[in-house]
Amino acid sequence: MTNQPANTAAWISRKHGKLEVAAAPSTKPGPDQSVVRNQAVAINPLDWIIQVEGNLTYGWLKYPTVLGADVAGEVVEVGSAVTRFKTGDRVLAMAVGTDKDTNTGAEGAFQRYTVVLERLASPIPESMSYEDAAVLPLAVSTAAAGLFEKHRLGLRLPSASARPTGRTVLVWGGSTSVGSNAIQLAVAAGYEVITTASPRNFGYVTSLGASLVFDYNSRTVIADISTALQGRTLAGAISFGTTGAPACVKILANAVGKKFVAIATPPVSFETLGEDSKSRFERARVTRRLIASNIALQVAARPHGVGLGYIFGSSIKNTEVSRALFQDFLPAALSEGRYVATPKPTVVGRSLDDIQSAMDRQRHGVSAAKLVVSLSD
Numbered sequence: 001m002t003n004q005p006a007n008t009a010a011w012i013s014r015k016h017g018k019l020e021v022a023a024a025p026s027t028k029p030g031p032d033q034s035v036v037r038n039q040a041v042a043i044n045p046l047d048w049i050i051q052v053e054g055n056l057t058y059g060w061l062k063y064p065t066v067l068g069a070d071v072a073g074e075v076v077e078v079g080s081a082v083t084r085f086k087t088g089d090r091v092l093a094m095a096v097g098t099d100k101d102t103n104t105g106a107e108g109a110f111q112r113y114t115v116v117l118e119r120l121a122s123p124i125p126e127s128m129s130y131e132d133a134a135v136l137p138l139a140v141s142t143a144a145a146g147l148f149e150k151h152r153l154g155l156r157l158p159s160a161s162a163r164p165t166g167r168t169v170l171v172w173g174g175s176t177s178v179g180s181n182a183i184q185l186a187v188a189a190g191y192e193v194i195t196t197a198s199p200r201n202f203g204y205v206t207s208l209g210a211s212l213v214f215d216y217n218s219r220t221v222i223a224d225i226s227t228a229l230q231g232r233t234l235a236g237a238i239s240f241g242t243t244g245a246p247a248c249v250k251i252l253a254n255a256v257g258k259k260f261v262a263i264a265t266p267p268v269s270f271e272t273l274g275e276d277s278k279s280r281f282e283r284a285r286v287t288r289r290l291i292a293s294n295i296a297l298q299v300a301a302r303p304h305g306v307g308l309g310y311i312f313g314s315s316i317k318n319t320e321v322s323r324a325l326f327q328d329f330l331p332a333a334l335s336e337g338r339y340v341a342t343p344k345p346t347v348v349g350r351s352l353d354d355i356q357s358a359m360d361r362q363r364h365g366v367s368a369a370k371l372v373v374s375l376s377d
Helices: 045-052 137-148 177-188 199-207 221-228 244-253 277-304 313-318 320-335 352-363
Strands: 007-012 019-024 033-042 070-078 090-094 113-117 121-123 167-172 192-197 212-215 233-239 260-263 307-310 345-349 370-374
Touching (some): 007 352, 090 113, 090 313, 137 313, 167 244, 199 212, 221 244, 233 244, 244 260, 244 277, 277 307, 345 352, 352 370
Parallel strands (some): 167 192, 233 260
Antiparallel strands (some): 090 121
16 A cells, blocks of 8 residues: 555464554555544454354364454545545445455455455445544445345345335344344334344334343243234334344244244354363354254244355345445435444454454453444554
């Protein structure tokens, strides 16, 4: 990059290794890409899952590499085919360096300069901080993939003037990072939303547009939601949290409408995994549980005609949903205040050196918040 300082990244040098900050190449953008000087990056469960269980989830990764998906910063260079952005623009973007068809550290988030696709970026309103903007990219993309991709729920796309569809979407885990975006997107597309959360977050998810909210820890939650759905036509369910998919299958079994669960979270937790070689037996145990749980889920769903499908946020980069979200909807919705960057950021560091500790903290769980590392000078 011309007249730009040398790049620096928080590298992961091997499977299950800790992040190490070191020099990184300064990569030129491709025709449909921009280079962003990151001012804030956010932490997602996917980041530490790749770190502690790279064999099962992202076995194709070439090491050393750079993890991370959420960036917010300033455009410093644009590719020859880029028309929506110019040098100096403030943008949020989803980084896709760990995707199988990308597989390059240059497009990971945890560095000073990241190469991003134009179609996965949106301008940041002047009133919004980089830290607020950084919470959005992967979460809003994952929610959009589950709601709007044709092979998932296939809902009508969001707009500024969506008319009510008369159908209801079940969002299991509405206070999660992706769940809070799923609520907003579904409402913006004209759907009623029923969701679950812990009681302390009832007001939060209602403020995002949910019409009904239930305590996911209640022993009667499945029956209560099933009762609430009587007289309603379901447009499908989107699930977050390890208990969400099995619960949604039971609810959809007796519902009227589309019986499909878009799943963002496997029915098994990865939190017990460690980073060193002595954890290989625990990895094997988790792998067995994951396989068995998915088989059990399929067995439970099939007799009731309930369809299942996992969500990958970056899948939208290859469909019309990326343009509908990052170009047609988000820019105006954010600038006009019709869409809220949520959940609120919790700034847990001020340099690349703080990303590993932020990942460790995220691994132990956060509620209705997103951990962000600020890189502002």
